[in-house]
Amino acid sequence: MAKITSREKQITQTSIVGIAANLLLAAFKAFIGLVANSIAILLDAVNNLSDALSSVITIVGIRLAHRKPDKKHPFGYGRIEYFSAILIAGLVFAAGATSLIESVKKIIHPVEPEYSSLAVIIVSVAILTKIVLGRYVKRKGEQLSSDALVASGADALFDAVISASTLVGIAVMWLFNVVIDGYIGAIISLFILKSGIELFMQPMSQILGVRSNSETTQSIKADICATEGVLGAYDLVLHNYGPDRAIGSAHVEVDSRMSAYDIHVLSKQIQRTIVAKYGVFLTIGIYASDRQNDALGKMQQAIREAVMRVDGVLQAHAILVDEKNKEISFDAVVDFKVADKAALRQELTDCIRTGFGDYGVEINFDIDYSD
Numbered sequence: 001m002a003k004i005t006s007r008e009k010q011i012t013q014t015s016i017v018g019i020a021a022n023l024l025l026a027a028f029k030a031f032i033g034l035v036a037n038s039i040a041i042l043l044d045a046v047n048n049l050s051d052a053l054s055s056v057i058t059i060v061g062i063r064l065a066h067r068k069p070d071k072k073h074p075f076g077y078g079r080i081e082y083f084s085a086i087l088i089a090g091l092v093f094a095a096g097a098t099s100l101i102e103s104v105k106k107i108i109h110p111v112e113p114e115y116s117s118l119a120v121i122i123v124s125v126a127i128l129t130k131i132v133l134g135r136y137v138k139r140k141g142e143q144l145s146s147d148a149l150v151a152s153g154a155d156a157l158f159d160a161v162i163s164a165s166t167l168v169g170i171a172v173m174w175l176f177n178v179v180i181d182g183y184i185g186a187i188i189s190l191f192i193l194k195s196g197i198e199l200f201m202q203p204m205s206q207i208l209g210v211r212s213n214s215e216t217t218q219s220i221k222a223d224i225c226a227t228e229g230v231l232g233a234y235d236l237v238l239h240n241y242g243p244d245r246a247i248g249s250a251h252v253e254v255d256s257r258m259s260a261y262d263i264h265v266l267s268k269q270i271q272r273t274i275v276a277k278y279g280v281f282l283t284i285g286i287y288a289s290d291r292q293n294d295a296l297g298k299m300q301q302a303i304r305e306a307v308m309r310v311d312g313v314l315q316a317h318a319i320l321v322d323e324k325n326k327e328i329s330f331d332a333v334v335d336f337k338v339a340d341k342a343a344l345r346q347e348l349t350d351c352i353r354t355g356f357g358d359y360g361v362e363i364n365f366d367i368d369y370s371d
Contacts, residue, residue, distance in 0.1 A: 007144050007244060011062050014140045014149055015055040018156070021133050022052035025126050032122045041123065043099040043185050044163055047192060050095045051155065054088040058148045061085075065242055078242015082203035085148045089203070092155070093196030100189035106182030123166050130160040145243045147206070151199050212238045216278070217370035221250075223273055229254055229266050231289050234317045235331070237369045238280060249283040251318065256288040287318045296321055299356075303328065306351050312338040313348070314368055321359075328352055329362035336368060 029045035061084025069076040138153025140146075169184040217236055224233040232253035240246050252270065254263060267284040274282050290296040300319045307316040307330065315333040322329070338344055349361045 007146075008062050008066050010140065010144055011146050011149060012059050014137055015058045015152075018055040018133065018137055018152060019052045021129060022048045022055070025129060026052065028122050029126060032118065041166055043102065043188055044123075044126070044159070044166060046095060046099065047159060047188075050091050051152065051159070053091060054148075054152060054155075057084050057088050057091075058146075058152065061087075061148065062146075075241045075247070076245055078245040079207060079240075081146075081148060081242055082206050085151065085203035086200060088148065088151070089196050089199035091196075092199055093193060096189050096192030096194075096196055099192060100186060103182050103185030103189050106185060110179055110182060120167065120170060123163055123170075127160045127163045127167075130156050130163065134160065147202055147243065151202065155195055155199070206240060209240075212236075212240075212370045214371040220274060220278060220280070223277065224250060224252060224270055227266065227270050227273065229258065229262070230270070231255065232287075232317065234287070234315070235285070235366055235369070244279065246278075246280045247282075248280055249285065251285040251287055253287040253289050253317070256290050288320075290321075296323075302355065303330065303352065306355060307332060307348060310344070310348055310351060312344055315366075318364075325360075326358060327360045327362060328356060329364070331364045331366050333366045333368050341365060 026045045026048035029041050029048060033041035033045055061081050065076075065078050065080040065084075067077045134153045134156030136153070137149055137156060141149025141151075141153055165184050165188065169180050172178055172180055217238065221233040221236055224230055230252050233250055234253070235251040236248065237250070238246050238248040252266075254266065258266070263286055267286075270284055271282055274280055290300075299321055303319050303321075304316045307313055312335050313332050314335055316330055317333075318329075318331040320327075320329045332348065334341065334344065345363055345365070348363055352359070352361045
């Protein structure tokens, strides 16, 4: 097992706080629910138990996720955190479905609950506890980039609203002698189901490959371009292998007169900078630029301007004019909205041949991976 990291330790400690708080709340609510014969309070207690179990899964998941990479899994086990979140979402959804069934039974065959002042006090304390716990866990999750903790914190805050609805049911019964316990339980169940679906979608997006954060990718490109000798940064791709583990690649444009040794040194400098600041290891590809040649420079600029006028093209780079073989090649980043790429390729080819008829045209379509 890998050495325990500061992030792992803090997530574990935060989860333990959540487990303790939810177990205490579940015990109090279960007792009051049984005494008062209230399905709403009992379901709220079950929800607290599921929250405690979620925290246990978070702890196990973070420990497994920080195992060292091995031959079978060379990128490590970081994505286990996402599978842990999916498992938690499944538990939440199951709890919501079960509670909905029980609530409907209560609606069909109502039993008048007997609320006491103690029940009101317990529920009120639970609301305040959930608000404090939710804000604490959510804040720690944001600090530690833990989707599981952020979700748990948000869920706790939402639980406070659910508990408040129980107080509404008590107030209605005391004031109007109308039992709405089953209906409140059904509403609570629907919100739990909704929460389960939302908890499921976030980690699934991460596993499928969600678009990298725009602020991060733009910042990385800016840092690459700030490196002496770099004329441009393109094609940045980041692969997420866990909340705190990523690798990627990028192309940089350099002066064609640089030696292989100088390019090697430049690549290492970029890698060190990005790893130190973002914790991301980048593989660097090279584009050569002939900006010292005025004629070629003007030709490349004319090609870039012509390509960018075509609808659906977001960026043009890696423009290479091979005078010896009379070939023009370039990369074009294409909008996802473009449905017919064959037609776009033909349009771009015709556009280039209009201005440079005696040159062949080679176009590589790049995917719009990042901003």
